[in-house]
Amino acid sequence: MRWEDLDQQPCSLARTLAVVGDRWTLLILRDCFLGVRRFDAFEQRLGVTRHVLTDRLKKLVSYGVLYKSPYQERPLREEYRLSEKGLELHPVILGLVGWGDKHMSDERGAPIIHIHKSCGQEMHATTHCSVCGKAITAKDIKVEVATSWQGHLDEFLPSKSR
Amino acid sequence: MRWEDLDQQPCSLARTLAVVGDRWTLLILRDCFLGVRRFDAFEQRLGVTRHVLTDRLKKLVSYGVLYKSPYQERPLREEYRLSEKGLELHPVILGLVGWGDKHMSDERGAPIIHIHKSCGQEMHATTHCSVCGKAITAKDIKVEVATSWQGHLDEFLPSKSR
DNA sequence: AAATATAGGTTCCTTTTTAGAACTTGTCAA
DNA sequence: TTGACAAGTTCTAAAAAGGAACCTATATTT
Structure with missing residues (x-):
């Protein structure tokens, strides 16, 4: 590619x-x-x-x-x-910022904070399931080929995740 | 830079x-x-x-x-x-994938779907406030310099967002 | 009137990254 | 003995990025 x-x-x-x-x-x-x-x-x-x-x-x-x-x-x-x-694209930015805040900050902590206007608090972004609303992590998700793509993506998913 | x-x-x-x-x-x-x-x-x-x-x-x-x-x-x-x-970094990947699913797909739709193991449904990621739990968009957030960085970031935030 | 400033570029040349292919190393199988 | 395999390294060529100077239309200053 x-x-x-x-x-x-x-x-x-x-x-x-x-x-x-x-x-x-x-x-x-x-x-x-x-x-x-x-x-x-x-x-x-x-x-x-x-x-x-x-x-x-x-x-x-x-x-x-x-x-x-x-x-x-x-x-x-x-x-x-x-x-x-x-x-x-804001969720992408928040995701990158959130990871940097946690893993790349120095002793002064995050340079910029985010205030949620509606609740007034300093917040960070969490990621949730659009169906049930629960917070998710990588291990909560399984990946599949969409039905409309089956047969056209045979080699895309390595066997481990199928 | x-x-x-x-x-x-x-x-x-x-x-x-x-x-x-x-x-x-x-x-x-x-x-x-x-x-x-x-x-x-x-x-x-x-x-x-x-x-x-x-x-x-x-x-x-x-x-x-x-x-x-x-x-x-x-x-x-x-x-x-x-x-x-x-x-x-999974939230970052999910954010990028979600945007692509919505804005870059062709007539066949998203190639890969995500199943939330705990609820069993096909889901996409939504972004929420870590404090109150509500779903957020870009316009719900205000940005400020963290107290530990005040005085060291004077030119970072353009006046519009201060 | 002439010179200077401003915003948003384009041009030119150099340096850094990336592409593409061949070569390396240690081990095993035929 | 030859070939295959995994995980690289080395080489040269092409593409992208860095850095500085130049361009254009208008407005302001001298």
Whole structure:
């Protein structure tokens, strides 16, 4: 498999990485969730080269994660904003942040905290079953080929998980 | 910022990406969660070059996400297994898969389904507040600098989110 | 009027990563 | 004795990223 063919793989993880799996892309999205919208603001905050930044923003717009919105005319200036599709990446960001808070923090602990507006408390994200609502861990889940894909994915699942 | 300095940033997202943010790393971890453990199995399934695979596995072991476990002696052969720390990346995988299922699927739908062993149902992951247990979206969360970092992160949060 | 600033890029050249193939090492089986 | 196997390492070529300078349209300052 070549990296550029990722979005045609029969795997939702691979297809998502086709959108957000390049270097810097998830850091750009982190800044979007913090309210950053303009090219030069991303550039200064990330220290990424303009060439890479142009490429990543273009890709995110082409996949519909961000959209360009004019904030002045003459000369036309546009900023980058999260679409509904982009906002739905928030659980991914929270997952990565949560793991880093727990496993990569130094003695000062997590730099940023998340307040749940509705309960007012400092929280972190937990992952739950959409059906029964219970919290889950990796060992609570079994994986299967969807019926619509049976016969087309024979070699994808290694025998251990079948 | 240089990509190699990611693990020293005052940001848990950046620090997590120092571990899992390189090309192919999250696909390697996907396979680990499917039960793949051996060098040649990763190589065949991913089509990644041996050079890159060696580098990524070494990095994951050095960060304690995977550990090497001998499965035969003479000649010594070792396989790569998820540590407890690695298993805790499952919410990140589920988040990426869930987004791909929703936004990147073709007409056949999601290739892989997840069964919650305890309730027996086909589920997807939802994200909740660890304090009150309610399901959350991006707009339910407010971000603040942790007290232990105040004064050291003045420029990190753009004014919009403060 | 001329020079400078600004936002959002593009161009050019160098360095780092990745791709692709061949080679290595220790052991076992034919 | 030859070949296979697992898990790499080494080599060269191609692609991506880093770094600096340049471009464009407009607005402001000198």
